Amino acid sequence: MTRLHSATELEQLRAGILSSRNPAKPCIAVCAGAACHGLDSSRVANAFQTEVGKLGPDAGVEVRVTGCHGYCEKGPNVVVGPDEICYFEVSPEDVPEIVDRTLRGEVVERLVFAHPDTGEKAVHMGEVPFYKHQTRLLIGDNIRIDPMRVDDYLAVGGYAALAKALFQMTPDQVLDEVKKANLRGRGGGGFPAGRKWETAKNAPGKDKYVIVNAHEGEPGAFMDRALFTGNPHKVIEGLIIGAYAIGSHRGFIYTRHDSPQLIQHIEQALAQAEEYGLLGENILGSGFDFRVEVHYDVGIFVSGESSALMRSIEGLPPEPRPKYIRTSVAGIWDKPSNLNNVETWANVPQIVGRGADWYAGIGTAGSKGTKLVSLSGNVVNSGVVEVPMGTPLRKIVYDIGGGVAGGKAAKAVHFGGPMGGSIPVSLIDAPLDFDELAKLGAPIGAGGLLVMDEDTDMVDVARYFLEFLTNESCGKCVPCREGMRQTLKVLTNITKGKGREGDIAQLEDLNDVTGAACLCALGRTASDPLKSMLRYFKDEYETQIARGSEGKGSEATGSAAR
Amino acid sequence: MSDVVMQIDGKEVKARDDMTVLQAARAAGIHIPTLCHHDKLEPFGACRMCMVEVETRGRKNYVVSCLYPVAMDLVVRTRSERVDKIRRVILEELLAHAPNSPELVALAREYSADRDRFDKDPSFCILCGLCVRYCAEVKQKNAVDFIERGARREISFIPEIAATECWDCQECFALCPTSYAQAAFFLTEALAFPGRRKASAKRMMTVKLPSMQRCDAQPTRLSNDRRCDCSKPAS
Amino acid sequence: MDSAKIDQIIEKHRGKSGDLIHVLMEIQHQNHWLPRDVLHKVAAALDIPFSRVLRIATLYKTFSLTPKGRNEVHVCTGISCHLRGANKLLDAVERATGIKPGETDADWRFSLETGSCLGSCSIGPEIIVNGTHHARMTPAKVEDVLKEYP
Numbered sequence: 001m002t003r004l005h006s007a008t009e010l011e012q013l014r015a016g017i018l019s020s021r022n023p024a025k026p027c028i029a030v031c032a033g034a035a036c037h038g039l040d041s042s043r044v045a046n047a048f049q050t051e052v053g054k055l056g057p058d059a060g061v062e063v064r065v066t067g068c069h070g071y072c073e074k075g076p077n078v079v080v081g082p083d084e085i086c087y088f089e090v091s092p093e094d095v096p097e098i099v100d101r102t103l104r105g106e107v108v109e110r111l112v113f114a115h116p117d118t119g120e121k122a123v124h125m126g127e128v129p130f131y132k133h134q135t136r137l138l139i140g141d142n143i144r145i146d147p148m149r150v151d152d153y154l155a156v157g158g159y160a161a162l163a164k165a166l167f168q169m170t171p172d173q174v175l176d177e178v179k180k181a182n183l184r185g186r187g188g189g190g191f192p193a194g195r196k197w198e199t200a201k202n203a204p205g206k207d208k209y210v211i212v213n214a215h216e217g218e219p220g221a222f223m224d225r226a227l228f229t230g231n232p233h234k235v236i237e238g239l240i241i242g243a244y245a246i247g248s249h250r251g252f253i254y255t256r257h258d259s260p261q262l263i264q265h266i267e268q269a270l271a272q273a274e275e276y277g278l279l280g281e282n283i284l285g286s287g288f289d290f291r292v293e294v295h296y297d298v299g300i301f302v303s304g305e306s307s308a309l310m311r312s313i314e315g316l317p318p319e320p321r322p323k324y325i326r327t328s329v330a331g332i333w334d335k336p337s338n339l340n341n342v343e344t345w346a347n348v349p350q351i352v353g354r355g356a357d358w359y360a361g362i363g364t365a366g367s368k369g370t371k372l373v374s375l376s377g378n379v380v381n382s383g384v385v386e387v388p389m390g391t392p393l394r395k396i397v398y399d400i401g402g403g404v405a406g407g408k409a410a411k412a413v414h415f416g417g418p419m420g421g422s423i424p425v426s427l428i429d430a431p432l433d434f435d436e437l438a439k440l441g442a443p444i445g446a447g448g449l450l451v452m453d454e455d456t457d458m459v460d461v462a463r464y465f466l467e468f469l470t471n472e473s474c475g476k477c478v479p480c481r482e483g484m485r486q487t488l489k490v491l492t493n494i495t496k497g498k499g500r501e502g503d504i505a506q507l508e509d510l511n512d513v514t515g516a517a518c519l520c521a522l523g524r525t526a527s528d529p530l531k532s533m534l535r536y537f538k539d540e541y542e543t544q545i546a547r548g549s550e551g552k553g554s555e556a557t558g559s560a561a562r
Numbered sequence: 563m564s565d566v567v568m569q570i571d572g573k574e575v576k577a578r579d580d581m582t583v584l585q586a587a588r589a590a591g592i593h594i595p596t597l598c599h600h601d602k603l604e605p606f607g608a609c610r611m612c613m614v615e616v617e618t619r620g621r622k623n624y625v626v627s628c629l630y631p632v633a634m635d636l637v638v639r640t641r642s643e644r645v646d647k648i649r650r651v652i653l654e655e656l657l658a659h660a661p662n663s664p665e666l667v668a669l670a671r672e673y674s675a676d677r678d679r680f681d682k683d684p685s686f687c688i689l690c691g692l693c694v695r696y697c698a699e700v701k702q703k704n705a706v707d708f709i710e711r712g713a714r715r716e717i718s719f720i721p722e723i724a725a726t727e728c729w730d731c732q733e734c735f736a737l738c739p740t741s742y743a744q745a746a747f748f749l750t751e752a753l754a755f756p757g758r759r760k761a762s763a764k765r766m767m768t769v770k771l772p773s774m775q776r777c778d779a780q781p782t783r784l785s786n787d788r789r790c791d792c793s794k795p796a797s
Numbered sequence: 798m799d800s801a802k803i804d805q806i807i808e809k810h811r812g813k814s815g816d817l818i819h820v821l822m823e824i825q826h827q828n829h830w831l832p833r834d835v836l837h838k839v840a841a842a843l844d845i846p847f848s849r850v851l852r853i854a855t856l857y858k859t860f861s862l863t864p865k866g867r868n869e870v871h872v873c874t875g876i877s878c879h880l881r882g883a884n885k886l887l888d889a890v891e892r893a894t895g896i897k898p899g900e901t902d903a904d905w906r907f908s909l910e911t912g913s914c915l916g917s918c919s920i921g922p923e924i925i926v927n928g929t930h931h932a933r934m935t936p937a938k939v940e941d942v943l944k945e946y947p
Contacts, residue, residue, distance in 0.1 A: 034917040038930030072919030219875040222916035299858040315815035376877040382919035475715030476608050482655035485713045513651040517610045707848035709855040
């Protein structure tokens with residue numbers, strides 16, 4: 001791989017890659033995303049490679065092992081380009097037939113999507129209900145990219161935005177573009193990214209840091225991993241552009257230790273980017289230096305909180321600091337540090353490449369662009385979904401998600417994991433919007449959308465999230481550690497049929513102090529799921545408590561209860 | 563280093579701009595309760611007792627005064643219905659672990675905290691971190707530290723270090739509001755390194771217990787040598 | 798325990814106090830647990846207080862201060878798996894292995910852990926044994942799955 005020394009050389013390389021590829025040649029993309037991998041997609045991939053290998057170097061078809069396609073429920077997923085023929089639940093035994101038919105330009109009918117009610121078939125991605133209602137600006141490229149090959153990213157236009165930023169724009173212009181686009185943080189805070197960048201940029205000091213938060217600890221959220229594992233370069237490109245805008249020369253990727261595939265792909269991407277001169281010293285001959293190092297969380301939710309994350313990078317226990325010490329001013333080693341989520345960084349190349357005006361044309365007044373959503377729980381089509389902001393939740397759950405599994409009715413949807421809230425199905429027409437959902441008490445958070453069916457015990461769900469947080473909090477401050485402990489006790493008693501009169505008042509009181517007095521966002525929002533339950537499902541709580549105080553002491557019901 | 567003019571409880575207070583609200587209040591003779599604070603240690607922000615209401619540019623917020631920096635025209639209220647509620651509930655949560663700690667009991671009286679609100683869980687430690695931080699920052703021995711996390715967080719004397727350092731020091735025992743620190747040390751000693759205590763004829767005793775006298779300047783504080791910095795003799 | 802490999806890992810990070818998590822992570826992956834004398838070596842090599850090493854080692858679920866069994870069984874208890882019945886699955890695994898989360902059986906055959914969300918919610922509830930996913934599990938399938946692991 002030759003090092004690139006200019007934007008022109010980058011374009012020449014890209015042209016060379018494209019001209020060496022035949023766009024009409026069928027390409028079999030096998031998904032190796034987390035769920036497909038768990039369904040043994042590697043055997044499918046191996047079978048394809050063996051089968052195509054038999055055809056020799058002039059085979060009329062090629063195989064590409066890619067990251068997450070998104071339709072996790074129906075894995076192992078295979079998409080045959082260029083027409084994007086989608087095959088589902090593929091097994092190694094299906095492989096010879098797929099290869100044979102593909103070479104003949106035919107479709108394997110039995111493996112395509114068939115509507116569960118009507119039997120109607122959909123062959124191409126644009127026809128499959130799960131995909132056709134989405135706007136896959138970020139995750140769409142996953143089917144075209146082998147994460148271990150940077151050339152695949154270049155083939156879809158990768159790093160053109162970086163070249164534009166470095167050579168046609170000043171750092172201030174890049175910053176202005178991101179501010180104009182009103183890109184809001186995708187990690188849970190929804191804070192305007194441009195403003196955060198500006199604070200770090202203007203903070204005193206020469207050393208500034210940029211950080212990718214790839215921790216994704218929120219239970220039920222898996223889209224960051226799907227994006228980062230499947231297209232690491234998109235995130236890296238966004239990071240380099242951000243570093244240029246802010247004036248940072250050192251970046252950190254903070255991710256989980258428990259996904260070997262993710263780690264391998266990140267390391268490979270960084271190495272290949274460096275080989276091409278897209279990372280490191282004198283990027284593309286621009287004079288801009290930037291290097292990246294990778295750090296790991298080894299298993300605690302609180303280290304996804306930005307100030308705790310920074311302590312962890314320093315090698316210290318992950319205890320958050322209060323927000324009056326802004327990390328964009330004093331972060332890692334007290335230097336200005338700009339932290340953003342994986343998905344936030346992934347949005348940057350397209351904002352720079354296609355312009356803020358284009359970006360701001362997608363979404364609502366307050367929430368721009370598209371959002372990745374991890375759709376799971378009691379839903380028919382679980383997977384990674386990408387829709388424009390403002391999309392009604394009904395569309396996501398029913399049109400894309402296929403409704404509730406098992407023919408049951410939906411009861412509620414939950415956003416934001418342990419720091420979010422549940423809303424009843426009667427509010428399912430609410431738009432996917434930071435502010436609108438926050439007003440309803442179910443803030444988007446990272447984007448994990450949990451569908452809950454009619455058998456779900458809403459007391460148990462609140463109890464579950466609180467139990468999760470009591471195990472995942474750092475334990476430093478009293479209202480979080482003790483407040484959650486006491487709240488959990490009350491909820492556990494209620495679910496065990498030992499509710500007492502006055503429990504709801506007790507819960508509200510505890511919630512009040514926990515929400516006001518905790519040191520960090522984990523503690524302050526720990527009371528939010530319960531708050532939403534008491535707002536929308538109070539009668540269910542009262543019923544369970546009454547059952548207890550009448551001495552009936554029956555066990556809680558629900559698909560999830562013990 | 564310039565001066566900042568702010569308001570605490572309606573009183574005009576001047577402070578250096580590098581002070582925290584707690585420091586400014588104390589300098590002006592205004593009392594704010596604390597549990598995890600000690601002048602010899604870095605502020606910790608864990609107990610949340612020192613929370614106050616601050617108002618700046620018309621916006622109200624609740625912050626811990628031990629860490630919150632002073633600012634020009636900052637309006638601070640050290641008591642309010644909300645502030646008092648926060649302190650009360652925190653005390654009730656801690657009293658579940660250490661119902662007889664004199665310091666907690668005295669504060670409970672002031673804030674009408676119900677000692678029996680929550681079921682007792684007699685772990686005694688309120689995780690104020692005074693012992694841990696004193697040993698790390700002042701003695702620089704790191705013989706005791708936190709372990710585990712969340713609701714399972716606790717302090718632990720590290721036998722390898724405690725065996726040689728603690729008996730001759732014992733200074734953290736007096737800092738502990740619940741007397742748990744010394745109990746933890748002796749239990750660790752009994753289990754991990756029994757019989758290794760250096761018995762020296764001169765220092766045949768004993769733990770330095772906090773003196774149970776009241777301090778005039780801060781009536782809810784007991785006159786421990788640890789935090790009472792008014793330098794007034796105890797009554 | 799491969800002391801040579803462990804020493805190699807420690808040497809790589811000698812003097813770099815900020816590398817504590819990296820060191821412990823690499824040793825955990827290599828050795829499956831963190832012996833106390835190794836923790837002392839790490840403290841000395843990185844020039845940090847032993848108490849901090851112990852604090853970090855006890856804080857994270859990934860680190861084990863006791864030896865693990867031959868087969869590490871992980872039952873996902875993330876919210877999506879929970880909604881799909883992870884509790885009943887965990888009960889079945891506890892019955893089949895005879896241990897509770899955090900424990901190892903007397904024959905060193907199984908170590909059981911629960912934990913949240915490994916990012917494959919669509920195939921939940923699942924158990925992961927030695928890194929291999931067993932998707933869409935039911936309590937009835939548990940015995941057969943665990944039989945494969947001697």
